[in-house]
Amino acid sequence: MSTDVVVFTRDLRVRDHPALAAAARAGDVVPLFVFDDAILGSRFNAPNRTGFMLESLADLDASLRARGGRLVSRRGAWVTTVLDVAREAGATTIHLSDDVTPFARRRAEHLRAAAERMGVETVVHPGVTVVVPGAVTPANGDHFQVFTPYYHRWQAAPRRTLARLPTAITVPTTVADEPLPALGTLTTGDRSPEVAPGGETAARKLLTSWVQRRLAEYAERHDDLPGDATSHLAPYLRFGCLSPLDVLHTVAGRPGAEPFVRQLCWRDFYAQCLVARPHAAWSDYRRRGDDWNRDDEAFQAWAEGRTGYPVVDAAMRQLRREGFVHNRARMIVASFLTKDLYLDWRLGAAHFLDWLVDGEIANNNLNWQWTAGTGTDTNPHRIFNPTVQGQRFDPAGDYVRRYVPELASVAGGAVHEPWNLPPLERALLDYPEPIVDHRAAVAEYRDRQAELSARRQQSSLSAPRKQSER
Numbered sequence: 001m002s003t004d005v006v007v008f009t010r011d012l013r014v015r016d017h018p019a020l021a022a023a024a025r026a027g028d029v030v031p032l033f034v035f036d037d038a039i040l041g042s043r044f045n046a047p048n049r050t051g052f053m054l055e056s057l058a059d060l061d062a063s064l065r066a067r068g069g070r071l072v073s074r075r076g077a078w079v080t081t082v083l084d085v086a087r088e089a090g091a092t093t094i095h096l097s098d099d100v101t102p103f104a105r106r107r108a109e110h111l112r113a114a115a116e117r118m119g120v121e122t123v124v125h126p127g128v129t130v131v132v133p134g135a136v137t138p139a140n141g142d143h144f145q146v147f148t149p150y151y152h153r154w155q156a157a158p159r160r161t162l163a164r165l166p167t168a169i170t171v172p173t174t175v176a177d178e179p180l181p182a183l184g185t186l187t188t189g190d191r192s193p194e195v196a197p198g199g200e201t202a203a204r205k206l207l208t209s210w211v212q213r214r215l216a217e218y219a220e221r222h223d224d225l226p227g228d229a230t231s232h233l234a235p236y237l238r239f240g241c242l243s244p245l246d247v248l249h250t251v252a253g254r255p256g257a258e259p260f261v262r263q264l265c266w267r268d269f270y271a272q273c274l275v276a277r278p279h280a281a282w283s284d285y286r287r288r289g290d291d292w293n294r295d296d297e298a299f300q301a302w303a304e305g306r307t308g309y310p311v312v313d314a315a316m317r318q319l320r321r322e323g324f325v326h327n328r329a330r331m332i333v334a335s336f337l338t339k340d341l342y343l344d345w346r347l348g349a350a351h352f353l354d355w356l357v358d359g360e361i362a363n364n365n366l367n368w369q370w371t372a373g374t375g376t377d378t379n380p381h382r383i384f385n386p387t388v389q390g391q392r393f394d395p396a397g398d399y400v401r402r403y404v405p406e407l408a409s410v411a412g413g414a415v416h417e418p419w420n421l422p423p424l425e426r427a428l429l430d431y432p433e434p435i436v437d438h439r440a441a442v443a444e445y446r447d448r449q450a451e452l453s454a455r456r457q458q459s460s461l462s463a464p465r466k467q468s469e470r
Contacts, residue, residue: 003028003172005086007096008071009104010360011127011240012056013200014063016162018125019095024166030089030175031064031071033057036078036107040186044353047189048323052198052357056239057180059199069169073178079111086120089175094120097127097240100271101361102278130244130264131157133272143276145376147269154265162246192323195357196235203236207250216255223328225311225390226398230327231260234358237267244268270366273376281361282346284374290452292344301435302337303351305404308434310416311390312336314403321403323357328393334371335384340441342448345372380449383442390416406431 004023008031011017023029039045061071074081086094094115099105112122126132136153137143144150183191196202210231214221221229236242244264251257274280301307305316315329325333330352337348349368353359369375373382394400397415401408406429407415414421418431 002026002093003030003089003091004093004095005030005032005082005089005091007082007094008033008057008060009097009099009240010238011097012053012060013203013241013243014060014067015165015200015204016127016243016246017097018127018160018163019097019123021163021166022123022125023093023095024169026093028089028170028172029069030085030091030171031060031069031169032082032085033060033071033073034078034081035073035075035181035186037076038078038103040075043350045187046354046359047183047187047191048195048355048357049359050187051183051191052195052235052323053239054180054183054186055198056200056241059201059241061180063200064169067166067169069171070177071180072171072175073180075181078107079114082111083114083118083120085175086115087118089172092120094122096122096124098124098132099128100133100275102274102281105275105278126160127163127243127245128240129268129271130154130159130248131268133268133275136272143272144269145273147266147376150269150272151262151265154268159245159248162243162249192321192355194321195323196232198235198239198241200236200241203233203241206236207231207233207242207247211251211254215251215257215260218256219259222259223393225326225328225394226396226402228326232324235324238358238360238363267363269376270362273366274362280369280375281365282349285366285369285376286374288374288380288452289456290448293342295341295343298341298435299337299343299347301432302333302341302343302348306432306435307336308419308432309336309386309390309438310397310400310404310407310418311394312386314394314400317403319352319355323355325352325356326399328389329399330367331371332384332386332389334368335382336386338368338372339383339445340386340436340438342441342445345369345374381446383445385438387416387438404431 004026006020006023006029014020057071064071072085074085082094096108108124115122131154136157214229217229221227233242237244244267248261248264251260277285303316305313307313312333315325315333319325334348337343338345345368349365352364366375370377373380390400391413395413397413400415407418410418418426418429419434
């Protein structure tokens with residue numbers, strides 16, 4: 001009987017786990033997680049995500065032990081450490097789930113090459129997306145650059161069968177245990193006080209509850225800021241506590257499923273964009289040709305929720321309190337940063353990654369580019385008026401008052417325009433004036449876009465034309 005290693009990365013579950021299922025079929029299994037020094041030493045080692053990951057790993061270990069196994073954890077250089085464990089176990093094959101970030105793909109390729117030199121096979125399995133990046137492509141390109149045609153093809157794409165849950169897992173006794181480390185040994189700083197608990201157990205409980213109570217009303221209420229009717233499944237999908245295909249199977253055919261499934265497709269859409277264009281992780285997917293403002297004070301006001309625009313400040317404080325932000329609010333604050341303040345989308349994307357439990361490169365950064373007008377949809381005129389957005393999606397002001405206590409005394413929708421309160425009432429509020437006038441900022445933004453458009457047109461007209469061959 002052979003021994004295989006299955007390396008967990010951001011697939012921290014036992015249900016619908018193709019890599020784990022394949023390893024379990026082969027014989028003995030070493031379920032391995034490596035705390036990669038390259039990640040621990042980077043800004044991506046944020047307390048919210050690392051803490052959530054540790055909770056998810058503890059839950060994964062409990063699920064493996066319930067089946068006779070256990071999770072083996074190590075810390076070090078990822079490729080070297082995986083190979084050390086494979087050598088220790090006498091393994092012939094290493095299984096892992098495919099991923100989409102440039103870092104993860106380089107790391108997996110380095111593992112494959114190094115394992116091959118020592119006579120060990122590396123097998124990469126699906127499981128991070130519903131449809132594997134590259135499985136559907138347009139006739140004239142390597143990936144879809146527009147969502148709607150991708151969505152139509154994605155709906156019709158063949159789906160793999162859900163992987164069978166192993167009933168028994170046997171780990172060789174020759175592979176030593178190491179307890180999971182404490183959060184303080186991996187990262188510094190405190191977690192958000194109301195961050196969601198990690199783990200597959202919590203994820204499945206949330207999925208079941210939300211589908212039963214809220215899925216049917218998702219289409220009508222997914223933009224309702226105070227109602228908070230969205231699924232909150234994003235952190236569990238980000239760490240693979242839930243398989244996205246399993247989630248799709250769970251909701252399929254139920255009332256309200258279609259708009260929610262569309263969100264799963266958006267996740268796959270950005271994954272295939274990033275695989276095709278790895279540079280889009282931190283560079284403009286489509287270069288717009290302009291220069292951003294530089295204003296550290298304005299950025300700090302935005303990051304700390306002190307802009308003077310209540311719905312913007314509520315969202316930024318929700319981020320710090322929960323490690324989560326409502327999707328509608330994410331678009332509002334992204335628009336405010338890139339349009340009202342004209343600050344680089346990368347600043348906002350990085351700040352989100354510092355706090356979001358569900359922060360990951362494809363979904364986070366390419367959504368930021370969508371709002372900034374540098375992404376797959378380059379519409380530069382998409383601007384969210386923060387006051388109108390608050391009035392529309394938080395009409396009674398409950399969302400704002402939940403996160404901005406300075407405005408708790410302001411009743412009803414008046415909370416969205418504190419500058420219009422009677423002078424005495426306004427003077428009693430410990431709340432800042434708007435750091436920018438929205439109308440003036442939008443006018444300036446449009447002037448800059450018009451100038452850029454004219455400049456691009458002039459450049460195109462003045463570019464030398466290639467003479468045709470005779």
